[in-house]
Amino acid sequence: MPEFILKHKRSFILFLLFMILFWLVTVQVKAGRLTFMEKPVLSISGFFERVITGPFRFAESVVNGYFFLVRTERENGRLKQEVEELKLETSITDELLIENERLRDLLGFKKQHPPESIMAQVIAKESSPSSRTVTINKGADDGVEKDMAVITPAGVVGRVQTVLSGTAKVILLTDPGSTLAVRVQRNREEGLLEGKISTCALKYVSYYADIQEGDLLITSGLDGIYPKGLPVATVTKVTKHEASAFQTVLAKPAVGFSRLEEALVLRK
Amino acid sequence: MKSHIYIIILLLIVPVQASLFNPLSFAGVKPDLALAVLYIIGLLTGPVEAALAGIGIGLVQDISSASLIGLNAFTRGLIGLCAGLLGRRVLDISSPSNLIFLIAFSLAEGLFIMLFIQVFYGSVPIVNMFFTSILPNALYTGVLGILLLRFINSRRALNMLKRHALQKEL
Numbered sequence: 447m448p449e450f451i452l453k454h455k456r457s458f459i460l461f462l463l464f465m466i467l468f469w470l471v472t473v474q475v476k477a478g479r480l481t482f483m484e485k486p487v488l489s490i491s492g493f494f495e496r497v498i499t500g501p502f503r504f505a506e507s508v509v510n511g512y513f514f515l516v517r518t519e520r521e522n523g524r525l526k527q528e529v530e531e532l533k534l535e536t537s538i539t540d541e542l543l544i545e546n547e548r549l550r551d552l553l554g555f556k557k558q559h560p561p562e563s564i565m566a567q568v569i570a571k572e573s574s575p576s577s578r579t580v581t582i583n584k585g586a587d588d589g590v591e592k593d594m595a596v597i598t599p600a601g602v603v604g605r606v607q608t609v610l611s612g613t614a615k616v617i618l619l620t621d622p623g624s625t626l627a628v629r630v631q632r633n634r635e636e637g638l639l640e641g642k643i644s645t646c647a648l649k650y651v652s653y654y655a656d657i658q659e660g661d662l663l664i665t666s667g668l669d670g671i672y673p674k675g676l677p678v679a680t681v682t683k684v685t686k687h688e689a690s691a692f693q694t695v696l697a698k699p700a701v702g703f704s705r706l707e708e709a710l711v712l713r714k
Numbered sequence: 715m716k717s718h719i720y721i722i723i724l725l726l727i728v729p730v731q732a733s734l735f736n737p738l739s740f741a742g743v744k745p746d747l748a749l750a751v752l753y754i755i756g757l758l759t760g761p762v763e764a765a766l767a768g769i770g771i772g773l774v775q776d777i778s779s780a781s782l783i784g785l786n787a788f789t790r791g792l793i794g795l796c797a798g799l800l801g802r803r804v805l806d807i808s809s810p811s812n813l814i815f816l817i818a819f820s821l822a823e824g825l826f827i828m829l830f831i832q833v834f835y836g837s838v839p840i841v842n843m844f845f846t847s848i849l850p851n852a853l854y855t856g857v858l859g860i861l862l863l864r865f866i867n868s869r870r871a872l873n874m875l876k877r878h879a880l881q882k883e884l
Contacts, residue, residue: 463791471785474783482777483777488777495732571739572731574776574779575789576785576827642831643828643838647837683839694837
């Protein structure tokens with residue numbers, strides 16, 4: 447036996463390596479993802495990402511600047527009209543907010559304040575076959591912390607996973623490691639939304655729950671990371687299995703991750 | 715292959731894939747540079763070296779993403795091993811069959827990861843994902859790989875011609 451091993455030493459070591467890797471993966475499924483060597487590796491890749499994207503961003507800003515000047519007049523007229531419309535909407539919303547606050551006071555509810563945010567640019571989009579993350583150009587120096595929610599006006603993007611001094615890694619909604627508490631806007635049914643690489647799945651939804659295709663899922667605020675009421679995803683497919691107590695619900699994220707360029711990081 | 719080339723590959727593969735390849739993204743589908751590079755390493759070296767390169771590249775990808783540490787290292791190590799065996803016994807760098815094998819490796823890896831997620835986490839729409847994500851990614855990666863192989867092959871042919879001319883002169 448030792449002779450056989452010695453004869454095929456390289457193949458044996460390789461086989462052992464594969465066994466260790468597979469064991470490592472299965473251990474993490476139960477115990478959670480390991481984070482060793484994360485900061486040094488991210489510092490190096492973050493440095494090169496900034497070096498590589500720097501000239502591209504500069505060229506992009508020059509080109510965009512030119513087109514911006516060309517379109518300014520037309521854009522200005524459109525924006526003026528939009529501002530007028532928004533002013534009207536704001537005055538109505540202000541009225542509703544005051545009324546809402548007064549009613550909350552009457553009912554003895556705690557006051558809600560909108561969270562402060564940090565504007566960030568997406569500098570890299572990693573898509574290894576088993577994961578979905580992006581890197582933003584704001585880090586610990588700008589006040590970004592682990593587990594802060596990341597959003598756009600369209601809805602939830604994900605949460606901060608790792609923070610370095612000048613950059614941060616954001617785990618997207620579609621990553622298999624992402625879970626967030628949501629509710630159906632229409633009827634307030636609750637569930638947990640998990641990432642499935644290119645889509646999301648709503649878990650632990652009772653067989654009898656009324657969920658329909660096209661329903662909007664919003665954050666419920668129960669996970670302590672995302673504020674309540676943000677749009678998350680739209681239900682695309684509902685399947686009921688006779689043998690299961692739960693139904694399978696697939697949902698498409700509200701944010702188009704392939705076109706994601708800027709995002710807001712919400713301070714806790 | 716020389717060790718400094720591997721160091722450069724390990725340092726640059728993730729940032730180049732994540733930033734430089736973003737403009738190549740089409741409807742969320744992006745070619746997998748790491749897989750194409752690994753396949754070429756397999757053809758140019760041998761099974762053991764390519765498997766170790768695959769494990770290295772996969773580990774860097776695992777650490778710098780949100781993936782379970784070792785998952786990409788495992789699949790990429792196996793791909794390196796298979797590409798190395800193919801390069802040693804069946805294919806060479808100029809063979810047109812490289813496109814088919816590269817697509818097949820990408821499909822196999824995508825399906826393995828989907829099945830892994832299905833087994834351990836559940837609720838993966840495998841058929842839907844196969845046609846909307848895994849297959850387009852594999853085709854795109856195959857095309858990128860062939861372009862890279864052609865580039866390397868032309869450089870190799872150029873170097874061989876130069877060497878030949880130099881020998882004649884001498």
